[in-house]
Amino acid sequence: MTSSTFGSRLAAEFAAGRHLCAGIDPHAQLLADWGLADDADGAERMGREVVAAAAGVAACVKPQIAFFERFGSAGYVALERVLAEARSAGVLVVADVKRGDIGTSFAAYADAWLAPGSPLESDAMTVAAYQGFGTLAGALDRVQNDGKGLFVLAATSNPEARDIQRAKTPDGRTVAATIVDDAVAWNASVAWGEAVGSVGVVLGATLDLQDFGIDTGSQPDGPSLPVLAPGFGHQGGRVEDARELFGGIGHALLANESRSILGGGPQGLAARIGDRAAAIAAALDDRRA
Amino acid sequence: MTSSTFGSRLAAEFAAGRHLCAGIDPHAQLLADWGLADDADGAERMGREVVAAAAGVAACVKPQIAFFERFGSAGYVALERVLAEARSAGVLVVADVKRGDIGTSFAAYADAWLAPGSPLESDAMTVAAYQGFGTLAGALDRVQNDGKGLFVLAATSNPEARDIQRAKTPDGRTVAATIVDDAVAWNASVAWGEAVGSVGVVLGATLDLQDFGIDTGSQPDGPSLPVLAPGFGHQGGRVEDARELFGGIGHALLANESRSILGGGPQGLAARIGDRAAAIAAALDDRRA
Numbered sequence: 001m002t003s004s005t006f007g008s009r010l011a012a013e014f015a016a017g018r019h020l021c022a023g024i025d026p027h028a029q030l031l032a033d034w035g036l037a038d039d040a041d042g043a044e045r046m047g048r049e050v051v052a053a054a055a056g057v058a059a060c061v062k063p064q065i066a067f068f069e070r071f072g073s074a075g076y077v078a079l080e081r082v083l084a085e086a087r088s089a090g091v092l093v094v095a096d097v098k099r100g101d102i103g104t105s106f107a108a109y110a111d112a113w114l115a116p117g118s119p120l121e122s123d124a125m126t127v128a129a130y131q132g133f134g135t136l137a138g139a140l141d142r143v144q145n146d147g148k149g150l151f152v153l154a155a156t157s158n159p160e161a162r163d164i165q166r167a168k169t170p171d172g173r174t175v176a177a178t179i180v181d182d183a184v185a186w187n188a189s190v191a192w193g194e195a196v197g198s199v200g201v202v203l204g205a206t207l208d209l210q211d212f213g214i215d216t217g218s219q220p221d222g223p224s225l226p227v228l229a230p231g232f233g234h235q236g237g238r239v240e241d242a243r244e245l246f247g248g249i250g251h252a253l254l255a256n257e258s259r260s261i262l263g264g265g266p267q268g269l270a271a272r273i274g275d276r277a278a279a280i281a282a283a284l285d286d287r288r289a
Numbered sequence: 290m291t292s293s294t295f296g297s298r299l300a301a302e303f304a305a306g307r308h309l310c311a312g313i314d315p316h317a318q319l320l321a322d323w324g325l326a327d328d329a330d331g332a333e334r335m336g337r338e339v340v341a342a343a344a345g346v347a348a349c350v351k352p353q354i355a356f357f358e359r360f361g362s363a364g365y366v367a368l369e370r371v372l373a374e375a376r377s378a379g380v381l382v383v384a385d386v387k388r389g390d391i392g393t394s395f396a397a398y399a400d401a402w403l404a405p406g407s408p409l410e411s412d413a414m415t416v417a418a419y420q421g422f423g424t425l426a427g428a429l430d431r432v433q434n435d436g437k438g439l440f441v442l443a444a445t446s447n448p449e450a451r452d453i454q455r456a457k458t459p460d461g462r463t464v465a466a467t468i469v470d471d472a473v474a475w476n477a478s479v480a481w482g483e484a485v486g487s488v489g490v491v492l493g494a495t496l497d498l499q500d501f502g503i504d505t506g507s508q509p510d511g512p513s514l515p516v517l518a519p520g521f522g523h524q525g526g527r528v529e530d531a532r533e534l535f536g537g538i539g540h541a542l543l544a545n546e547s548r549s550i551l552g553g554g555p556q557g558l559a560a561r562i563g564d565r566a567a568a569i570a571a572a573l574d575d576r577r578a
Contacts, residue, residue, distance in 0.1 A: 027393055066390060066397035072408030073365035080362055096394075100417050101355060101387050102447040104316055108355035119361030128389050130419040130442055132449030153419055158391040160421030167456035167464050175456050175464070 006124055006149030007187070007196040009092060010226055010252060013059035014196070019284055020277040021094065021228065022054040023258025024063040024082065034265050040074040043067060046262070047082030051089055053270040057277050059254055060092035060123070062228075080119045087121075094228065094254075095122035098153060102131050107138025114142035124149030126202060126228070133182040140199070144190055149198045149226070154179040155212040157204025157231040166212055174213030180225070180249070188222030196252045200226025205237030205245060205255070216247030224252040233260030233276070239283040255280045295413055295438030296476070296485040298381060299515055299541060302348035303485070308573055309566040310383065310517065311343040312547025313352040313371065323554050329363040332356060336371030339551070340378055342559040346566050348543055349381035349412070351517075369408045376410075383517065383543075384411035387442060391420050396427025403431035413438030415491060415517070422471040429488070433479055438487045438515070443468040444501040446493025446520040455501055463502030469514070469538070477511030485541045489515025494526030494534060494544070505536030513541040522549030522565070528572040544569045 013019075026036075026043035036042035047063060054061050063082060068075040086093045099109040112118060113125040127136060129152055142148040155165050155176040165176040173181070180201055187197025203209065209216050227246060231237040232255045237245070239255055246253060261272045302308075315325075315332035325331035336352060343350050352371060357364040375382045388398040401407060402414040416425060418441055431437040444454050444465040454465040462470070469490055476486025492498065498505050516535060520526040521544045526534070528544055535542060550561045 025394075027397070064390075064394050064397075066388075066394045066401065069409070070397045070400040070404075070407070072401070073362045073369055074408070076362035076365050098390050099355075099387070100389070100419070101353075102445065102449075105314075105353050105355045105385075108316070108353075108359045111359040112355065112361070115359075118359070119363070120358070128417050128419045130389070130417045130450075130453060131445050131447055132451070132453055134449030135447060156391065156420050158420055158424060160391075160423030161419075162421070163458045163467065164419060164421055164456075164464050167453075167458045169452045169456045175453050178452065 005147050005191060005194060006143065006198040007191060007194050007223060007226065009123070010059070010149070011196040013092065014252065017281045018057070018059040018277065019253055019255055019280045020058040020273070021060045021062050021254040021256040022050055022058040022261055022273055023256055024050045024061055025258045025262060026067045030262050033263065040071040040078040043071065043075060044078035044081055047078070048085050049266050049269060050262070051082060051086045051091055053273050055089040055091050057273055058091070060094050061086055062094045062096050062256055064258070065095060065097045076120070083120060083122060092124070093122040094151065095120070095125045098126050098128045100128035100130055100135070102135045106135055110139035110142050114139060114146060114148040116146055124151060126151045126153065128153045129179060133179060140186065143198045149200065151200045151202050151226065151228040152179050152183055154201040155203050155207055155209060155214060157206045157235060177213040180214055184220040184222065184225055187225065188220070192222050194223045197223035197225055200228055200252070202228050202230070203246065205229040205231030206235055209245070214249070216249050219248040219251065225249050226252045226254065228254045228256060230256045233257040239280045242283055253284065294436050294480060294483060295432065295487040296480060296483050296512060296515065298412070299348070299438070300485040302381065303541065306570045307346070307348040307566065308542055308544055308569045309347040309562070310349045310351050310543040310545040311339055311347040311550055311562055312545055313339045313350055314547045314551060315356045319551050322552065329360040329367040332360065332364060333367035333370055335551070336367070337374050338555050338558060340371060340375045340380055342562050344378040344380050346562055347380070349383050350375055351383045351385050351545055353547070354384060354386045365409070372409060372411060382411040383440065384409070384414045387415050387417045389417035389419055389424070391424045395424050399428035399431050403428060403435060403437040405435055413440060415440045415442065417442045418468060422468060429475065432487045438489065440489045440491050440515065440517040441468050441472055443490040444492050444496055444498060444503060446495045446524060466502040469503055473509040473511065473514055476514065477509070481511050483512045486512035486514055489517055489541070491517050491519070492535065494518040494520030494531070495524055498534070503538070505538050508537040508540065514538050515541045515543065517543045517545060519545045522546040528569045531572055542573065
């Protein structure tokens with residue numbers, strides 16, 4: 001049992017005006033731009049630089065685990081070092097793993113990424129619930145007992161996602177809307193008195209959410225819903241439009257940017273992170289007005 | 290470019306009467322049953338024993354990666370050794386990773402698990418397409434150019450999966466059926482003349498597939514569709530029912546069993562794998578009659 005929930009740690013970031021989620025994407029092309037080798041050592045160096053530049057400026061960092069996993073165990077050694085660095089710098093880490101499975105297999109993924117003391121321990125992980133929200137039980141235990149967080153894929157910004165995520169379940173809701181509703185309901189049932197819940201969703205910043213059957217007209221009952229939103233910056237989403245995009249469900253927003261801060265190499269990284277963090281803070285301050 | 294497709298390697302297994310997919314699930318309880326430590330070394334030992342017992346008897350082995358990932362980089366070192374052992378023993382490996390993402394991130398997962406020479410190189414991987422079948426492009430390149438295989442989650446045997454997988458897309462098909470159709474269409478377009486395709490689906494062996502909107506009444510146009518079916522054995526599916534369960538789409542069946550062969554410890558492992566392989570072969574021989 002930890003003394004603070006993930007939602008309360010997020011709320012503290014928001015109170016300090018921090019809403020940027022800084023991506024750590026050691027993609028081959030970006031490593032080349034940085035003058036780094038396309039190997040585990042290069043990935044570790046990029047990760048450490050982003051952590052150092054994000055500390056106290058961004059709300060969190062989000063390593064894309066695929067870019068570490070492609071180097072096998074050596075990539076995971078590098079990742080463990082980046083995660084340890086983030087913990088010691090006090091930067092929240094959302095492990096972008098999009099894991100999904102059932103029963104004890106999914107619980108093992110939750111152990112990997114959320115168990116206190118695990119070599120890959122992070123503050124939160126992204127998950128996919130193609131096999132149903134109920135399969136997330138093993139991670140929800142970690143949320144409730146260990147102060148961890150989850151972001152469940154709901155409506156994503158890639159065009160191929162539309163048919164599945166807008167498909168209608170037997171009660172007439174879309175698949176994406178059931179995920180949002182299940183996350184809201186979990187936060188309300190477990191953490192009613194908290195300002196911000198510990199279970200959030202991933203919603204693309206380039207979407208018309210009404211088109212996905214998601215109600216943005218009102219705030220959820222209970223805690224605010226954490227929303228991790230990729231699609232700002234490089235993909236074309238504008239933080240200035242966040243109010244309109246997310247409406248009542250966007251009050252606990254983490255705006256992710258990766259390519260826009262990583263492109264251009266290590267020179268100027270801290271300045272780019274600072275600029276994007278300030279732009280997002282200004283846009284969301286305006287939203288509250 | 291490799292000289293053989295994954296589908297042709299599967300076809301050779303089936304021609305030899307091998308349809309069993311032997312799970313490698315180093316779950317804490319199973320490791321304890323085996324008298325092994327609940328650590329990376331224990332997981333490696335279980336994996337090596339299953340590979341040795343499965344060689345020439347089962348069609349493939351299927352390590353559940355979550356049970357290795359919970360040990361971080363040390364677990365991946367153990368896994369790399371098990372995968373190397375399987376390659377040297379000539380046993381096909383389906384990495385049960387259920388990865389899913391978009392664009393270059395998903396391509397990085399395909400690099401991790403399917404790129405020739407990767408430390409985690411496997412013959413095939415399981416994937417989840419919550420973000421759409423089209424997001425699998427990075428792995429489909431590996432299928433086409435490197436002789437690799439995919440199994441896409443379609444209809445799974447856990448009860449929480451029903452609402453999402455049976456949800457209706459705009460053209461009236463279920464989500465599960467669109468996945469099956471997309472896999473069939475890919476095989477037909479890329480590998481028309483082959484007996485067995487290289488892109489398969491995961492279908493639970495405890496389901497009424499018609500209830501998921503999946504047509505089992507006829508064979509697909511083009512190559513047979515590889516079907517990886519968990520749910521036999523421990524979960525209650527009976528291989529004797531495979532004909533009725535999968536009908537026309539079940540001609541390229543990999544029947545997965547994990548707990549039924551791993552339970553009971555290392556003593557008798559080879560005998561249990563041999564017994565289950567024979568039972569499945571007999572049931573499917575009967576089906577062809």
